Amino acid sequence: MLAYATRRILATVPLLLIGTFIIYWLTAISGDPLLKFATCTLCDRSAYDRIIELYQLDRPIPVRYLNWVLGAIQGDFGPAISQGMAEASAVVFDRTLNTARLAVPAFLIVVVLAVTIGVYSAVNQYSRTDYAVTSLSFLGISLPTFVFALALQAGAIWLLNTTGWRPFYVTGMRTLASDGLLDMLRSHALPVLTLVIVITAGESRFQRAAMLEVINSDYIRTARAKGLPRRTVILKHGLRNALIPMVTIWALDFAALLGGSLVTETIFGWPGLGPLFVGAVSVQDLNLVMAVVMLTSVLVIVFNLLADLAYGWLDPRIRYE
Amino acid sequence: MRANAARGFGRQAWDRFRRHRLAMASIVVLILLAVAFIVGPMLSPYAFSDQDFTALNQGPSLAHPFGTDPIGRDLMVRTFVGGRYSLRIALLITVITTLVGTVIGAAAGYFGGAVSAALDQFINLFLIVPSIVILIVLASRYGSAPNAIAVVIALLIWPSLARVVRGSFLQYKEQEFVLAAKAAGASTARIMFRHILPNTFGPIIVNATLLIGTAIILESTLSFLGLGVRPPVPTLGNLIAEAKGALQTKPSAALIPGAFIVGVTLCANFIGDGLRDALDPTSGKD
Amino acid sequence: MATGAAAPLLEVEDLAVAFRTDDGVVEAVDGVSFEVRPGETLAVVGESGSGKSVTALAIMRLLPRSARITGRVTFDGRSLLELPDERMRTVQGADIAMVFQDPMTALNPVFRVGAQIIEAIQVHDASVADEDARERAVELLTLVGIPEPRLRVDAYPHELSGGMRQRAMIAMAISNRPRLLIADEPTTALDVTIQAQVMEVIADVQEATGAAVMLITHDLGLVAGTADRIQVMYGGRIFESADTDTVFYRSRNPYTLGLMASIPSAATRTSRRLEPIPGSPPSAIALPSGCVFRPRCAIATEACLEPPALITVPGAAEGAEHLTRCHRASELPGALLAASPEGAR
Numbered sequence: 001m002l003a004y005a006t007r008r009i010l011a012t013v014p015l016l017l018i019g020t021f022i023i024y025w026l027t028a029i030s031g032d033p034l035l036k037f038a039t040c041t042l043c044d045r046s047a048y049d050r051i052i053e054l055y056q057l058d059r060p061i062p063v064r065y066l067n068w069v070l071g072a073i074q075g076d077f078g079p080a081i082s083q084g085m086a087e088a089s090a091v092v093f094d095r096t097l098n099t100a101r102l103a104v105p106a107f108l109i110v111v112v113l114a115v116t117i118g119v120y121s122a123v124n125q126y127s128r129t130d131y132a133v134t135s136l137s138f139l140g141i142s143l144p145t146f147v148f149a150l151a152l153q154a155g156a157i158w159l160l161n162t163t164g165w166r167p168f169y170v171t172g173m174r175t176l177a178s179d180g181l182l183d184m185l186r187s188h189a190l191p192v193l194t195l196v197i198v199i200t201a202g203e204s205r206f207q208r209a210a211m212l213e214v215i216n217s218d219y220i221r222t223a224r225a226k227g228l229p230r231r232t233v234i235l236k237h238g239l240r241n242a243l244i245p246m247v248t249i250w251a252l253d254f255a256a257l258l259g260g261s262l263v264t265e266t267i268f269g270w271p272g273l274g275p276l277f278v279g280a281v282s283v284q285d286l287n288l289v290m291a292v293v294m295l296t297s298v299l300v301i302v303f304n305l306l307a308d309l310a311y312g313w314l315d316p317r318i319r320y321e
Numbered sequence: 322m323r324a325n326a327a328r329g330f331g332r333q334a335w336d337r338f339r340r341h342r343l344a345m346a347s348i349v350v351l352i353l354l355a356v357a358f359i360v361g362p363m364l365s366p367y368a369f370s371d372q373d374f375t376a377l378n379q380g381p382s383l384a385h386p387f388g389t390d391p392i393g394r395d396l397m398v399r400t401f402v403g404g405r406y407s408l409r410i411a412l413l414i415t416v417i418t419t420l421v422g423t424v425i426g427a428a429a430g431y432f433g434g435a436v437s438a439a440l441d442q443f444i445n446l447f448l449i450v451p452s453i454v455i456l457i458v459l460a461s462r463y464g465s466a467p468n469a470i471a472v473v474i475a476l477l478i479w480p481s482l483a484r485v486v487r488g489s490f491l492q493y494k495e496q497e498f499v500l501a502a503k504a505a506g507a508s509t510a511r512i513m514f515r516h517i518l519p520n521t522f523g524p525i526i527v528n529a530t531l532l533i534g535t536a537i538i539l540e541s542t543l544s545f546l547g548l549g550v551r552p553p554v555p556t557l558g559n560l561i562a563e564a565k566g567a568l569q570t571k572p573s574a575a576l577i578p579g580a581f582i583v584g585v586t587l588c589a590n591f592i593g594d595g596l597r598d599a600l601d602p603t604s605g606k607d
Numbered sequence: 608m609a610t611g612a613a614a615p616l617l618e619v620e621d622l623a624v625a626f627r628t629d630d631g632v633v634e635a636v637d638g639v640s641f642e643v644r645p646g647e648t649l650a651v652v653g654e655s656g657s658g659k660s661v662t663a664l665a666i667m668r669l670l671p672r673s674a675r676i677t678g679r680v681t682f683d684g685r686s687l688l689e690l691p692d693e694r695m696r697t698v699q700g701a702d703i704a705m706v707f708q709d710p711m712t713a714l715n716p717v718f719r720v721g722a723q724i725i726e727a728i729q730v731h732d733a734s735v736a737d738e739d740a741r742e743r744a745v746e747l748l749t750l751v752g753i754p755e756p757r758l759r760v761d762a763y764p765h766e767l768s769g770g771m772r773q774r775a776m777i778a779m780a781i782s783n784r785p786r787l788l789i790a791d792e793p794t795t796a797l798d799v800t801i802q803a804q805v806m807e808v809i810a811d812v813q814e815a816t817g818a819a820v821m822l823i824t825h826d827l828g829l830v831a832g833t834a835d836r837i838q839v840m841y842g843g844r845i846f847e848s849a850d851t852d853t854v855f856y857r858s859r860n861p862y863t864l865g866l867m868a869s870i871p872s873a874a875t876r877t878s879r880r881l882e883p884i885p886g887s888p889p890s891a892i893a894l895p896s897g898c899v900f901r902p903r904c905a906i907a908t909e910a911c912l913e914p915p916a917l918i919t920v921p922g923a924a925e926g927a928e929h930l931t932r933c934h935r936a937s938e939l940p941g942a943l944l945a946a947s948p949e950g951a952r
Contacts, residue, residue: 225700225704228700237715
């Protein structure tokens, strides 16, 4: 198992290098930091030189990239120009925690919700609840995250304007430490709800489809022929098999969560990775962009690997040497 | 009942599609929306950038059914024009993706080997470096024109269609009619395009239709973030961005374009679902 | 091969099963009546679509909820169709057990074979301890002829060969000493040499437990040596029913005779051609009018536009009923021989 995991990780390294190089290159050629100096009348030559040294603008891009890789391996991602020269890795780390405050609860809720809805829908196929769920999930996958987030925000604002009642905060992050439990929950509610609804919509369809396929399998009929109670048939024999393909979906959903968080954070004024990344790209803060990219890529690789390992653990027909 | 065997495949497919009431309704709605987008602005007394200084920042009213923006422009016209662009971009994305994805997928499926392996690596690449990241970087640099953003987005989503086409070609190339064609001396190109490809139209069409929804969502998200199409060219996405600041006082300005996005995507998804039932009834997706 | 004059174990009266589909109502089984006596082997033979499997699933109450079942099924004096679900579950897997066609898909791939057998035991008797159940599982695997049962009890289904899997499924089915074992095409998914082995296992199991067996198959030749009685089904109806000898040597039904003419046999003269019955079985959605076999029957006449009833053939041996459904039963097999030059048998 360990050998398999190691091999998998090694296999992703070349792709990781290619991917990060592409992004590095694209971002680097996007803008010219020296442009600022063309119009800067108060700047002197030394600032100009410093910029060149900082960005290594006198070297070709592949060389700069290599230096970046060397630094990255040691955990040094360089200074973040747009964040007052703070360590890019430190900035990213802080923001990641903020994003995790949304992503982790959302992911857990999504998994539980999607499984429940999917199983119920499949077991009660063609019932009114099934039709309702199917229709809602169609709506959910047709709803861009930002539209839904705005709708929630508008709804909360309307509620405040008409009734003076403010159950949820619409912008900003509040923490347990600085604002107390209630305020923290009130500020987390809407962003988490956005992520949960949008992702559950898509995932419950997969879960339903996986469960349906399982329910119509021969071994379910055998289980019933043995006289097993319905709950055992559905949960022990059915769900157990249906979860196998779901594990892969969960790994993909994690990537979706990253993307969804991006937009959600922007709208709810959440100081997470999303706004950080968008801002960094806009001003071509190369180090910051690369730091975020590395982080997200590594997370996706890890999650995919975990999903594969879980797949192998759940399905005895798959065994990795 | 006996008549089933006598009807052609197309007729049978159409019958199956007709049973999907939501898909049928969606076609009608989509046509209505498209007509509204294209013809609507021509019928309105207001031009796209006309400013009515007597009606600044208004909510929906008789004179301005969707309201006006802070500098007095009629939002209904702007929304419809934005819809035009969004629809056009989404269709362009779909066409590019379908063409590129089909060609590469067909090659990967039929020839296997290097092409197939390369496709796999592409797919893995987009899995590892989250496509949203690549999208943002590309879009911010190249995406300001409608056609450019279409290319950028298409560049990122073609692998999924290619994978579907590859699977189809893999399945069909082993079948006997291909063997028969080869034995009769047909050239590779002829086998691929004349014999195998028509069999794969079903999954291609279904996936392409569903892509329309994905394309609209991606484009509007990017435009909303300010990274896609930028003003003055309107798309539903950047119209929402313009209106988001006024959420307190005039949520309709943001929500109405949003509703149109959802509407078009929902229709595309229902139609795609209906097509799936019609063209590929054994696909098992209930 | 015991035949009992005792009261029937299973009595099916006028069983009918209909499904509602997008294309209309499908009558898969149309008024079938038969019985199974304790300890006997009843073979239910028919082509696909004859309704034989649906009959068995109806008895076991394993059909989907959309199926409309009418008629009466009595097992050991108890009416099964009206039993509430929890009561029926005490019957399933205990009094009546079922073995299915494809053991690869019929066994749950993520659980070990032994665990699945243990589950079958413990659901009907929660007081059985895990170790005891495990011992019993090993015994059962031995009974069905699986080598190294202590090892195999921990195997996953995909780690066993096709024949082993089917034996394991049989072991699981008899784990609670059912009095009736329904085997739905138990050998169809297996290689020919393995088929004979599995049939032997079923016979062994029957001898060891005294269970009655309802063997469902499309292969008339398969049951020649093992069945006490044979029931031929076609188009959702019983076409002929009699003890094995009578069916093979004194059949009064053109369909049965046609089936036998299409069996390859090492004993027949090498110059005899196999005679398939022309055409294919009817789709249950669109059954032919009159006798459902009429379009494929070599001796069909005007009279066959009226559906024939199931009649008793006179002169059958004591206690052995011979039923057939054909207007021209009394003219068989002569009429068929005359109609086809190669002869029916």
